[in-house]
Amino acid sequence: MHIDLVTLSLVGALQALLLAPLLLAATRAYTGVARQSLRIWGTVLVLQALGWALMGARDQISGWLSIVLANGVLMISYAETTRALRLLLGVPPRRGLLAAIGISGWLGIVWFAQVQPDYPMRVYIATVSLGGFLLLLLWPLRHALRPGGSTAQRVMLLVLLGAAAGWFFRVCELIFGDVPTPGLLAATPGNIAQMIYSAMEPVFASVGFLLMYNELAQAELRRLARTDALTGMLNRFALDEMAQRLFQQTSPHSGAVLMIDIDHFKTINDRFGHAGGDRMLAALARGISQCLRADDVLGRVGGEEFLVLLPGTGIDDALTLAERLRTAVSGIQVTLDGEPQTVTISVGVAVRQAEDKGPGALVRRADRALYAAKNAGRDQVATLDATRPTPTRDVAECSG
Numbered sequence: 136m137h138i139d140l141v142t143l144s145l146v147g148a149l150q151a152l153l154l155a156p157l158l159l160a161a162t163r164a165y166t167g168v169a170r171q172s173l174r175i176w177g178t179v180l181v182l183q184a185l186g187w188a189l190m191g192a193r194d195q196i197s198g199w200l201s202i203v204l205a206n207g208v209l210m211i212s213y214a215e216t217t218r219a220l221r222l223l224l225g226v227p228p229r230r231g232l233l234a235a236i237g238i239s240g241w242l243g244i245v246w247f248a249q250v251q252p253d254y255p256m257r258v259y260i261a262t263v264s265l266g267g268f269l270l271l272l273l274w275p276l277r278h279a280l281r282p283g284g285s286t287a288q289r290v291m292l293l294v295l296l297g298a299a300a301g302w303f304f305r306v307c308e309l310i311f312g313d314v315p316t317p318g319l320l321a322a323t324p325g326n327i328a329q330m331i332y333s334a335m336e337p338v339f340a341s342v343g344f345l346l347m348y349n350e351l352a353q354a355e356l357r358r359l360a361r362t363d364a365l366t367g368m369l370n371r372f373a374l375d376e377m378a379q380r381l382f383q384q385t386s387p388h389s390g391a392v393l394m395i396d397i398d399h400f401k402t403i404n405d406r407f408g409h410a411g412g413d414r415m416l417a418a419l420a421r422g423i424s425q426c427l428r429a430d431d432v433l434g435r436v437g438g439e440e441f442l443v444l445l446p447g448t449g450i451d452d453a454l455t456l457a458e459r460l461r462t463a464v465s466g467i468q469v470t471l472d473g474e475p476q477t478v479t480i481s482v483g484v485a486v487r488q489a490e491d492k493g494p495g496a497l498v499r500r501a502d503r504a505l506y507a508a509k510n511a512g513r514d515q516v517a518t519l520d521a522t523r524p525t526p527t528r529d530v531a532e533c534s535g
């Protein structure tokens with residue numbers, strides 16, 4: 136079978152050239168880092184098209200164009216691919232290091248093209264530079280190999296390892312092959328394998344990019360679906376999920392919930408408008424969270440009501456924490472229309488009982504206790520559960 140490497144390189148170049156505008160148009164609506172990263176990738180495709188077209192025309196054009204310019208363009212494209220992927224992975228792009236690898240590799244290639252012509256040396260130098268870029272990608276991508284790691288990142292890892300294998304094969308051929316210096320366009324197995332892979336790589340890598348973007352977008356959507364937009368805390372949906380999980384995972388003999396409601400919040404809204412009320416709500420959420428341990432869970436169940444899940448906590452410690460929250464909240468001042476304002480809260484406390492079938496029973500008792508606190512005059516803590524000595528948890532001090 137005769138494989139024409141010039142045609143192969145031109146097909147690869149054409150493919151990359153056509154893919155670039157399609158990809159950029161299809162991802163126009165993307166935002167943030169994903170947009171920046173895909174824009175760089177679009178440019179990379181154009182650079183690769185140019186680089187491979189110049190390489191493919193080696194027998195028709197001067198060495199300056201087909202070696203010096205082509206390798207310069209390809210080095211920029213490899214450095215930019217690394218930058219785009221590192222951006223998408225959320226790690227620092229290391230532009231200085233990328234530039235150092237690219238420029239030193241290119242200067243080496245120019246030296247062994249123009250000053251002391253040596254084709255194998257050029258391949259070795261290009262391989263070392265690519266190895267540098269590859270390490271900067273493989274290191275952050277190593278997390279994908281863990282159980283449950285990102286599928287999109289694994290796809291990208293395969294694409295990169297495929298490129299590395301192509302270069303490795305070519306270097307081995309140069310070192311151990313029969314033909315002393317086969318040249319770029321000689322149809323040797325190493326050259327053919329690498330050229331076929333290079334022609335297909337724009338498509339594989341673009342799919343990898345889009346899959347990675349898709350995973351990021353889905354994670355962001357999941358986060359938004361679980362977050363209360365005003366306070367940044369968990370919303371009701373996420374709280375229900377967490378309560379269910381904690382109920383199943385923790386001991387049936389400990390665990391408490393606090394239902395917190397701001398007293399007379401309507402008066403804040405009436406005096407300062409909804410925007411003023413919103414600022415107060417956000418400040419209180421921050422204040423409450425500063426009194427909690429890392430494994431306590433705070434969320435807004437709606438309106439001016441918050442729920443706190445306290446794993447591994449008994450009734451006495453839950454009451455102590457509730458009291459601490461009540462005192463902390465009454466000390467939070469929010470300036471509305473130039474006047475410092477404070478509010479108070481009522482807190483209903485419930486602790487897990489052996490007969491509770493699910494977290495709902497616990498939350499309903501906390502809710503009833505909250506109404507008891509409201510009926511008893513507000514600005515207080517109440518519980519319907521019998522207090523009993525429990526192992527003392529380390530109730531966090533408020534840090535704000």
Ligand SMILES: Nc1nc2c(ncn2[C@@H]2O[C@H](COP(=O)(O)OP(=O)(O)OP(=O)(O)O)[C@@H](O)[C@H]2O)c(=O)[nH]1
Nearest residue numbers: 396397398399400401402404409410412413438439
């Ligand atoms: N600013 C703001 N206000 C909200 C939000 N959700 C609910 N509210 C307001 O919270 C107030 C709740 O009023 P009520 O249920 O009468 O309770 P309250 O005035 O706090 O009185 P008590 O709970 O009985 O002490 C209403 O004015 C709602 O409009 C919100 O997201 N932002």
